[in-house]
Amino acid sequence: MMRVVHKYGGTSVGSLERIRATAKIIQCDLERGYQVAVVVSAMSGETNRLLSLAHDVDADASPRELDALVATGEQVSAALLAMELQRLGIKAYSYNGAQAGFRTDNSYARARIKGVQSDHLMARMEAGEVPVVTGFQGVDEAGNITTLGRGGSDTSAVALAIALKAEVCDIYTDVDGIYTTDPRIVSHASKLDHISYEEMLEFASLGAKVLQTRSVEMAMRFNMPIHLRSSFEDVPGTMVSGEDTGMERAEITGVAYHRDEAKVTIKGIPDQPGIASRVLGPIADANINVDVIVQNVSEQGHTDLTFTVPRVDYATTMKLLNGLCSELNGDKVTGDNGVAKVSIIGVGMRSHAGVARKMFDTLAKENINIQMITTSEIKVTVVMDEKYVELAVRALHSAFGLDSRD
Amino acid sequence: MMRVVHKYGGTSVGSLERIRATAKIIQCDLERGYQVAVVVSAMSGETNRLLSLAHDVDADASPRELDALVATGEQVSAALLAMELQRLGIKAYSYNGAQAGFRTDNSYARARIKGVQSDHLMARMEAGEVPVVTGFQGVDEAGNITTLGRGGSDTSAVALAIALKAEVCDIYTDVDGIYTTDPRIVSHASKLDHISYEEMLEFASLGAKVLQTRSVEMAMRFNMPIHLRSSFEDVPGTMVSGEDTGMERAEITGVAYHRDEAKVTIKGIPDQPGIASRVLGPIADANINVDVIVQNVSEQGHTDLTFTVPRVDYATTMKLLNGLCSELNGDKVTGDNGVAKVSIIGVGMRSHAGVARKMFDTLAKENINIQMITTSEIKVTVVMDEKYVELAVRALHSAFGLDSRD
Numbered sequence: 156m157m158r159v160v161h162k163y164g165g166t167s168v169g170s171l172e173r174i175r176a177t178a179k180i181i182q183c184d185l186e187r188g189y190q191v192a193v194v195v196s197a198m199s200g201e202t203n204r205l206l207s208l209a210h211d212v213d214a215d216a217s218p219r220e221l222d223a224l225v226a227t228g229e230q231v232s233a234a235l236l237a238m239e240l241q242r243l244g245i246k247a248y249s250y251n252g253a254q255a256g257f258r259t260d261n262s263y264a265r266a267r268i269k270g271v272q273s274d275h276l277m278a279r280m281e282a283g284e285v286p287v288v289t290g291f292q293g294v295d296e297a298g299n300i301t302t303l304g305r306g307g308s309d310t311s312a313v314a315l316a317i318a319l320k321a322e323v324c325d326i327y328t329d330v331d332g333i334y335t336t337d338p339r340i341v342s343h344a345s346k347l348d349h350i351s352y353e354e355m356l357e358f359a360s361l362g363a364k365v366l367q368t369r370s371v372e373m374a375m376r377f378n379m380p381i382h383l384r385s386s387f388e389d390v391p392g393t394m395v396s397g398e399d400t401g402m403e404r405a406e407i408t409g410v411a412y413h414r415d416e417a418k419v420t421i422k423g424i425p426d427q428p429g430i431a432s433r434v435l436g437p438i439a440d441a442n443i444n445v446d447v448i449v450q451n452v453s454e455q456g457h458t459d460l461t462f463t464v465p466r467v468d469y470a471t472t473m474k475l476l477n478g479l480c481s482e483l484n485g486d487k488v489t490g491d492n493g494v495a496k497v498s499i500i501g502v503g504m505r506s507h508a509g510v511a512r513k514m515f516d517t518l519a520k521e522n523i524n525i526q527m528i529t530t531s532e533i534k535v536t537v538v539m540d541e542k543y544v545e546l547a548v549r550a551l552h553s554a555f556g557l558d559s560r561d
Numbered sequence: 562m563m564r565v566v567h568k569y570g571g572t573s574v575g576s577l578e579r580i581r582a583t584a585k586i587i588q589c590d591l592e593r594g595y596q597v598a599v600v601v602s603a604m605s606g607e608t609n610r611l612l613s614l615a616h617d618v619d620a621d622a623s624p625r626e627l628d629a630l631v632a633t634g635e636q637v638s639a640a641l642l643a644m645e646l647q648r649l650g651i652k653a654y655s656y657n658g659a660q661a662g663f664r665t666d667n668s669y670a671r672a673r674i675k676g677v678q679s680d681h682l683m684a685r686m687e688a689g690e691v692p693v694v695t696g697f698q699g700v701d702e703a704g705n706i707t708t709l710g711r712g713g714s715d716t717s718a719v720a721l722a723i724a725l726k727a728e729v730c731d732i733y734t735d736v737d738g739i740y741t742t743d744p745r746i747v748s749h750a751s752k753l754d755h756i757s758y759e760e761m762l763e764f765a766s767l768g769a770k771v772l773q774t775r776s777v778e779m780a781m782r783f784n785m786p787i788h789l790r791s792s793f794e795d796v797p798g799t800m801v802s803g804e805d806t807g808m809e810r811a812e813i814t815g816v817a818y819h820r821d822e823a824k825v826t827i828k829g830i831p832d833q834p835g836i837a838s839r840v841l842g843p844i845a846d847a848n849i850n851v852d853v854i855v856q857n858v859s860e861q862g863h864t865d866l867t868f869t870v871p872r873v874d875y876a877t878t879m880k881l882l883n884g885l886c887s888e889l890n891g892d893k894v895t896g897d898n899g900v901a902k903v904s905i906i907g908v909g910m911r912s913h914a915g916v917a918r919k920m921f922d923t924l925a926k927e928n929i930n931i932q933m934i935t936t937s938e939i940k941v942t943v944v945m946d947e948k949y950v951e952l953a954v955r956a957l958h959s960a961f962g963l964d965s966r967d
Binding site for chain 2: 171174205208209211212213215216217219220221223224226227230231233234235237238239241242248249251253254298299300
C-alpha cells in the first residue's frame with residue numbers, strides 16, 4: 156500500500172477555512188487508498204505571538220523554556236487538524252514530538268534529529284489511522300522539549316517519511332513548485348516537473364525559501380523524494396529526487412539570483428599562509444555569512460582579498476575589516492553595497508562543456524560587467540551591479556533555452 | 562529542609578505584572594531556605610480561547626484532541642514563569658504533565674490521577690532547582706495527553722505535594738482564606754485560621770469555589786495540609802488540615818448558603834421498593850445534580866418524593882417528572898424554582914448536642930419557614946424561600962457566636 160507523509164505549513168492551518176481545505180486534501184489521498192501521516196507547523200503568527208510573550212518576560216530567556224513555550228504552537232494546530240479530520244469521519248489523532256518519537260540532541264532552538272522511534276505510529280497507520288504530528292520539535296535523551304529552528308517542520312516531515320518508509324514526502328505550500336527562474340522577472344518561466352537534490356540545494360542557497368536546506372540534505376542522504384506542491388490547487392508540483400528523469404538533460408535547469416549583497420575588498424595585505432583565515436575568522440565569529448571569495452594573485456608579497464556578505468552586514472563587515480587592515484599593515488579597505496548574484500544551476504552542466512563560457516558571452520552581449528565569478532560542479536555564479544539583475548536573468552533564461560513555448 | 566508546593570491559578574500568571582509578582586512570592590520562600598515546587602494553571606482566558614478555536618472546527622470535537630489542545634495552556638504559563646524565575650537568578654525549569662510524571666487513567670477531560678512518578682523532580686529539588694509544573698494534566702498509560710477537568714490544577718498541586726512528601730501545599734488564589742460566612746452578607750464575618758478537611762468539603766459542596774472538592778478529598782486521604790492564601794498580600798490564610806487546633810471548638814465553624822436552587826415534588830406515586838431510583842435515575846441520566854431528597858411517609862400505598870436541583874435544570878427536571886408521573890400513574894408534579902439552601906457546618910457539632918435545634922429555633926424566631934431539612938454528621942442544611950437567605954445567614958452567624966469582636 157502506498158504510504159505518504161504530508162507536510163502543511165502555518166498558512167495551511169492558519170484559519171478555520173484553511174484547516175477545512177487541508178483536511179480535504181488529506182481525505183483525497185485516503186480515498187485513493189493511501190496511508191497518510193501528517194506533519195504540521197504552528198498556525199501562522201502563533202510562534203511569533205508566543206515569542207513576544209517570552210520577550211516581555213525576559214528578552215534573554217533561556218532556550219530550554221523558549222522551546223517548551225513555542226512547541227505548544229504545533230500541538231494546537233495538530234489537535235485542531237485532527238479534530239477536523241475526525242469530523243470528516245477519519246480516524247485521526249494528534250501526536251506531539253515526544254509522543255511521535257522524535258529524539259533530538261540537546262541543542263535548544265536548533266536541535267538536530269537523532270532518530271524517530273516510529274513503531275507506534277507505524278502500527279497506528281497499519282490499523283487505518285492518520286497520525287497528525289507536530290513538526291519542528293522533539294525531545295532530547297533526558298526528555299526535555301527541543302525545537303529544530305525556524306522551518307524545521309520540513310525536516311520533521313522528511314525524517315518521519317524516512318522512518319515510516321513512505322514512498323514520498325508531500326510538502327504542501329503556497330507556491331506550486333520550483334520555476335526555471337523567478338516568474339516576476341521572466342513571465343514565461345516554466346515550472347520544473349523534476350529537480351535533483353543538488354539543484355534544489357543550490358536554489359535554496361540562493362534564497363528560494365520554499366524548502367529548508369536541512370530537509371533537502373536529509374532527503375538526499377536517504378533518497379526520499381520530496382513532492383513540493385500547492386495546497387491551493389490540486390496540480391502536480393515539482394518532484395525533488397535523486398532520479399534521472401530523461402535521456403536528454405538541458406544544459407541548465409534554472410537561473411537564480413540574489414539581491415541585497417555587498418562586496419568588500421581588503422587590499423595590500425601580506426600574502427602569507429593563513430592570511431585568509433586571519434581575515435575571514437573574525438567575520439565568521441560575528442555570525443556574518445561570507446559567500447563568494449576571491450584572492451588576487453600576489454604582487455610583491457602582497458595580495459587583495461574580496462568577498463561578498465549579506466547587505467545588512469555590510470557596515471559591521473567594513474568596521475571589522477578596517478580594524479584588521481591596521482593590524483595587518485594592509486593598504487586599504489573598499490566596498491560596494493549595491494551588488495547582486497546571478498547563478499545558472501543544473502546537473503546537466505557536468506556533461507556539457509562550455510556552459511560557463513556561454514554564460515559570460517551572453518552577459519557580455521548585454522554589456523553587463525562581471526565583477527566576480529565562482530563555480531561549483533552544478534552552478535556558476537557571477538557577481539554584478541544590482542541594476543543589471545533583471546536584464547541578466549532574462550538574457551540567460553533565453554540563451555539557455557528555458558523560455559517556455561506557450 | 563522544609564519542602565513546599567505552591568499552586569498558582571490563572572490570574573496569578575495572567576499578565577506580565579502578575580507573573581513578576583508570583584515569582585517574587587516563590588523567591589521569598591526560597592530565601593527562607595525552603596525547597597519549592599510550583600504548579601500553575603493556564604493564563605486566565607487561555608483555556609477558553611483554545612476551546613473556542615476547537616468549537617469553531619467542531620462543536621463536538623473528540624475529548625482526546627480537546628485535551629491535547631487545552632493542555633498547551635499550562636505549558637505556556639509554566640515556561641513563562643520559569644523564565645521569570647530564571648531572570649531573578651533562580652534555577653527554575655518547566656515540566657509538562659508527561660515530564661513531571663503525572664500518570665492518569667484514560668478518562669479524557671476528567672481524568673483521575675493514578676500516581677506521580679516524582680523521582681526526577683525530587684532529585685532536581687535536592688539539587689537546588691525549582692520545578693514549575695503544568696497543573697490540570699497528565700498522560701495515560703499509552704502516553705495520551707489527558708486533563709483533569711476544570712479546576713484540576715488544585716488536585717495536581719496536592720498530588721505533587723503528596724508525591725514529593727512536602728510539608729504543606731500552598732494554594733495561592735485571589736481570596737485570602739475561608740470566612741465564617743460570606744462577608745458580603747455579614748460584614749463582621751471573620752477569616753478562619755483553620756478548618757478541617759470535612760468542613761472544607763461541606764463548604765465546597767455549598768459553592769465555596771476556592772478549592773476543588775477532589776483536591777480536598779485527596780489531601781484528606783493523605784493528610785496533606787493545604788494552606789489557602791492570597792497571592793495579593795503576604796498574610797496567613799486558612800489552613801485546611803486534619804489537625805485539631807484547640808481545646809475548645811466552637812459548635813459550628815461557619816454558615817454557608819446556596820441560591821439558585823429549585824425544589825420539585827412528585828406526588829402520589831406507588832410506595833414500592835425501587836421507586837426512588839425509578840424517579841431519580843432519569844434525572845441523574847440527564848446529568849442533573851439532585852441534592853436534598855425527602856420521601857414522605859406512605860399513605861394508603863402511595864408516597865411523595867421531593868428533592869432539589871440547580872435552578873438552571875428546573876425546566877428539564879419538571880418535564881422529565883411529568884413524563885414519569887404519567888408512567889407511574891402518579892398524582893401530580895409540583896415545583897418551586899425560588900428556593901435556597903442555608904447550612905451550618907462544623908466538626909464541633911459532633912460533640913455538641915442541640916445544634917440542629919438551636920438552628921431551627923433561631924430561624925423560627927425570625928419567622929422563616931423551613932421547607933426541607935437534611936443533616937450530615939457535620940452539617941445541617943435547610944431549604945427555604947430564597948428571599949430569607951440574608952436574614953437567615955445573619956441570624957445564624959450571630960446565634961452561634963461567630964460575629965467577630967472588632
